[in-house]
Amino acid sequence: MKWEVVIGLEVHVQLNTKTKIFSGTSTAFGAEPNTQASAVELAFPGVLPVMNKAVVDKAIRLGLALDARINQKNVFARKNYFYPDLPKGYQISQMELPIVEGGKLVILVGEEEKTVRVTRAHMEEDAGKSLHEDFQGMTGIDLNRAGTPLLEVVSEPDMRSAEEAVAYARTLHTLVTWLGICDGNMQEGSFRVDANVSVRPFGQQEFGTRREIKNLNSFRFLEQAIKYEIQWQIDTLEDGGRVEQATVLFDPDSGETRMMRSKEDAHDYRYFPDPDLLPVRISGAQIEAIRADMPELPGAMKARFVDAFGVSAYDAALLTSSRATAEFFEAVASASAQGKLAANWINGEIAARLNREGKDIGACPISAERLIGLIVRIADNTLSSKLAKQVFDALWESDLTADAIIERDGLKQVSDVGAIEKMVEEAIAANPKAVEEFRAGKEKALNALAGQVMKASKGKANPAQVQDILRQKLS
């Protein structure tokens, strides 16, 4: 049977506010356990939550970027369950009236664009962490993370493959870092994904029974987990079994998902409006002020790069994978007036080197200005692509400009017709056999002659000119 995969994602985006969502406690990551937990996070008797307004502004930014509706009346609800890293015994979240509803996100799968609908995004507080190692069989509780603001972004079940799910997660990740509302650090848990996965016979209308994979904190794990889960569900069904609704965890070591709790164990969270917090009302003016302050979004910038700089849609998508990359590209492309060259270098050599060295664009040793210097010299034919690569390597290792490197290493391309003619004539004289073959119609023989010229010039001769002059002389 042919199966169709259905995936919806719930992403927990940690907002990068300085203080927690309901207290003035710092949110900085990495402090000693329980040093960033005040009486509020510890849920002492008598403490009360006070809303951090910066959370609302950041949520509105995402809502606008998703082209969603911003609910102007926001109600916080208590989600009740017992767990040691949830000190109040309830999480303050939103149930009815989430701040963001009905948005969409355009993703690129291979070369295809696809729109994924975003159901909602709501504000809530993070829980603490349970540490199961190093406590001789006991569990340690670290409440530093408790009360860190989260936006839970829930998609419609619009994705049909693990690749689409990853593309959605990556696009959302780009967007939240682009907007400056999340640091995007997945290792530190700033962006965590739950995937709801089900399969159904192709053509069937109703959804199959879903299982939810919890807490995936890398794109690789997201992909592996979904692929494993899809195969598991298909195998189960084809073996005549049933998929039961459940929450599962992904084990990166075994590459498998395993059951955490079944539907029968599902909590009744007993949601109700939190009487400690008044509804947060958002004015139209506040929304408009944030709209006016929005940066150009990746989608718009991508389209503009195609239009203004003539780069391909694929290149434009890569260039807008982060705001820093896009800004880097735009600076180089504008100043050099060489959009395609700039795109090739940034998506090619620079991306590869950064990737190899585990750096991001912010840590690129070649500044936009020095890259402009290189591209200008390629465009004006001073450098062949081969020489350009040499200069690029030197730029990476030093602080010199492209011109200074060309000067120092004598890498200027030879475009002087007289000089090239002289080398061509020498090559013709020294290789009568190749000349004869070319004249007999063997095109390849010309390359051998050109190779001799380039060798004689130590690679500096302008290759296009060499070809032209060779053809002239042999015709």
Place this chain on the structure above:
Amino acid sequence: MTKATLKQLSQQLAAGAVSGVELATQYLDRIEALNPQLNAVITVDRAKTLAEAAAADSARAAGTAGPLAGVPILHKDIFCQQGWKTSCGSRMLDNFISPYDAHVVEQCRAAGLVTLGRANMDEFAMGSSNENSFYGPVKNPWDLNAIPGGSSGGSAAAVAARLAPVATATDTGGSIRQPASHCGVTGIKPTYGVVSRYGMVAFASSLDQGGPIAQTAEDCALMLNVMAGFDERDSTSLERDKEDYTRQLDRPLNGLRVGLPREYFAAGLDADVARIVDEAVSELKKQGAQVVEVSLPNTELSIPAYYVIAPAEASTNLSRYDGVRYGHRAAEYKDLVDMYEKTRAEGFGDEVKRRILVGSYVLSHGYYDAYYLKAQKIRRLIANDFTAAFEQCDVILGPVAPTAAFNLGQLSSDPVQMYLSDIYTLSVNLAGLPGMSVPAGFDRNGRPVGLQIIGNYFSEATMLNVAHQFQLATDWHSRAPAL
């Protein structure tokens, strides 16, 4: 000196007739002598109290003290107070020493009030008789066989027995007014949001409100000046200009429109209580007040609505008592769930458990609309009743409770009957209005009966004016039990 009012004590201190340390010592001695029979005070710490008193005396000597500096106060054990056990009447918090001060406690400290100790109360403020305390019941100083009322029974009994000139208290469904009425003292629950709930251990967040219990309305006004005020740490605290609650005390009552809700004088009201309220109304009429009949048609619904909303909020407010971070933890358990279950089974008393169960039930999936949501709609109707009534009158008068204090043990096995006795106080909390109880007489058994004054939102000064004028003409408030 321990018979004096807050106002008188502040004058004596200002005149240098007595020092804060002397006053504190006298009250501590009286607590030591009389508390064993009353059980109104559950924590005293002589050294801490005397240190606070000495500090107040120094401030007075230095000329930096406010008018109330050196006056002793008793705090209901629901207000977190740094360095003091804050048990909330529960075994669950029997070992909890608060690391911080409630806003109310901070305000009292800033005014130089001297902490005498901590008042007994129904566990987590749940109860109308003070029989639900882990530390045992409080006795009514007028009759040791009678309950003092609850949940602020310790605060009311202590002021009545003159163990303290004033006490802090809280009122979620009548917990200031009903014990004040049963103990023959004056107490006021302000408009919801006037007194910060920060550091006040939560029972039902949308209903809880702190306030004072004292001998007189004037003392209550002075205390409200200390306790009220905006606090940004409580999102439901109201940002308003600071008020002087004494400003209208001396106004004559000429032209005051007094509303008597028909539903408060129907079947179920004890004849003595009815008579005492009538007599109080007559006194106010004599002073020029006009009486109008008003109607609060949804009064009866306040009981079911309250006993859905309050337990719902309580059930989740009390989830934090899980034995993980502070408070009681069971000694032996086999796993996490077992630890939770044993800890909470041991730490909470029956009434608290009953309300957690009811609250969890009414919030559960499938029942939420039928109970919680419906109760919230009734709450709106009750508030609308008051809005309509206050178009016809300035204050509403009525009984606080259907009877004077009942006997200890009389209703403790019949929770529903106990809940029904809250009929006249609950709707005030549901509507968020201010309400107070003023001593107005004694029933056939010699037990005190209070007159309830209900005001419109933020009309505390008007209510205190009515109560003060009533107290100028009567002496119920200055009678003290023989102990």
